[in-house]
Amino acid sequence: MDVINDMTVFVEVATAGGMTAAGRNLNLSAAVVSKRIANLEERLDVRLFNRTTRRLSLTDEGSGYFTRCKSILEDILDAEAALSGLAGNVKGTLRITAPSSFGRKHISRLIPEFLKQYPDVSIQVSLTDQIVDMIQAGFDLAIRTGELQDSSLIARKLSPARRVVCASREYLSKAGIPEHPSDLLQHNCLVLGYPGGVHDHWHFKGAEGHIDVKVKGNLETNNGEILRDATKAGIGIAIKSTWDIADELKAGELIPILREFELPGAAVYVLYPNREHLPAKTRSFIEFLESKFGREPYWDKGISLKDI
Template identity: 45%
Template sequence: MLVENISDLVIFVHAAKSGNFSAAGRDLGFSAAVVSKRLQRLEDQLSVRLFNRSTRKIGLTDEGAEFFDYCVRVLADLEEAESLITIGSQQLKGMLRVTAPAAFGRLHIAPLIPILLSRHPNLDLYLHLSDDVVDIIEDRYDVAVRIGEMKDSKLIARNLCVDNRLVVATKSYIRKFGEPNSPDDLLKHNALLFCSSGKPSPWRFYDKSGKLYTVNVSGNFETNNCDALREAILADIGIALRPKWDIWRDIESGRMIALLPEYKPHSFDIKVVYQSRRHLPQKVRVFIDLLIDKFGDLPYWEHMAGN
């Protein structure tokens, strides 16, 4: 038997995600009573109990959890079909939810938002900037920009470019404390450390033959904020290992200088990540295409850093 009303599936998905009839109702503009009645109708039609109910919250039964996965895919396919109808006029609509690392998002994703919205004025966009790795399925994000290794095999990841890094300091600091000529020389210097969680990682380098050098640097300043670290470098406090996308303008202007040119710091990949779906929503596809256009292959900060 087919579900009689597709909106019942929408209500079901919202209720399952929120764990509360009242919250689902607020999201959709219904009362909790209407949500409860519509879900009861859905259960009666399917002849199966989808929720375990208590006075304060609801939870999916095993059958409800299985049905939820199917509903999410069905609604995604319907959203894709709706987007395909509007492709000819290039007028996407709906909400696109994006999450990205805080500093990279502020410097390089946020400037793209006016471009995207000017091309698609009926599109709404929410940009979440945080260095915490959010669960894009659980937290209902359409797409994420991430730097580093992927841990969730359920997601699709496409590499955009390489997150190359440089050891940098100011000329004033180098005049006072000397220039390092090898990774081991960094042990004599005050290292300014970025630490988003736990202990700071050792600095890793490769020479031209591919030999790996691992240096357990130390210093008197650690932070989880890129802006604070950049200010510490410019204040002549010490040496730091920074991504080019963060400090390329400082290199261009001479406010910072790159050190250890014979050694290449360990690099990471910058990726765009999205849910593993059979059909990718057109709004996500358009956003990914914009990222590829701006960051693909050799991004602009690599050109401007003189490489």
């Protein structure tokens, strides 16, 4: 019983989305691949794929088995590489998920450099503002910004994600400058909204302790770029991360306000499965990101953070 080979065939079929494509990648006929999958399902006494005339899709049981098999096969490759002195030979397909705005603004510019440094690595990137189950979806790592939810994943902090309350000069000259968080009740506040709720409760910490303000305004969006552009256009006040508006702060297009009041802490994180031995491709990308970000990320250079 060649369990490892069966796992390899199964993972390739699930990844390629079909018997024929998997056979082509493995130099096997579609008939041989189909027979191997049928034998595997019989041995496990479970159906791994839903089959139609057009496509294959994993069953719930198959999805869980795929995650485990993929992890096991990567551990085997890492173990062999370490024993043969090839641990530095970083290769394979790295699957990444990241927030849309942060991914376009910061991850996008770094990927070409990483690929030049590690030419044997292939990268698949999915940008989404939805919190996906990265293990279920087959991602090797996830980039997250802001405050983390409870998770069984390992979270490594890459850099701080400083946030400011800000508005344009046009808006402030017209509506006045808030001096206390409670003054925001008289202003047009632009907020993030997601299926899980609207971020219309803004939390501050000042000399008198914690201050919570339920703000309101005429724009709610799940996209940070829309929020940034509306704020620049003088529509209202928003809370924005410096990784998104560093250029606007340096140019004076956006003005930080309420600077003596502290906002909740946030950071940029990389998340990955709780595994004892990370694949070399994953470890190398995490170390690459750490070298690019750090305690004072490049986007914060030139901003007087003590005034923010």
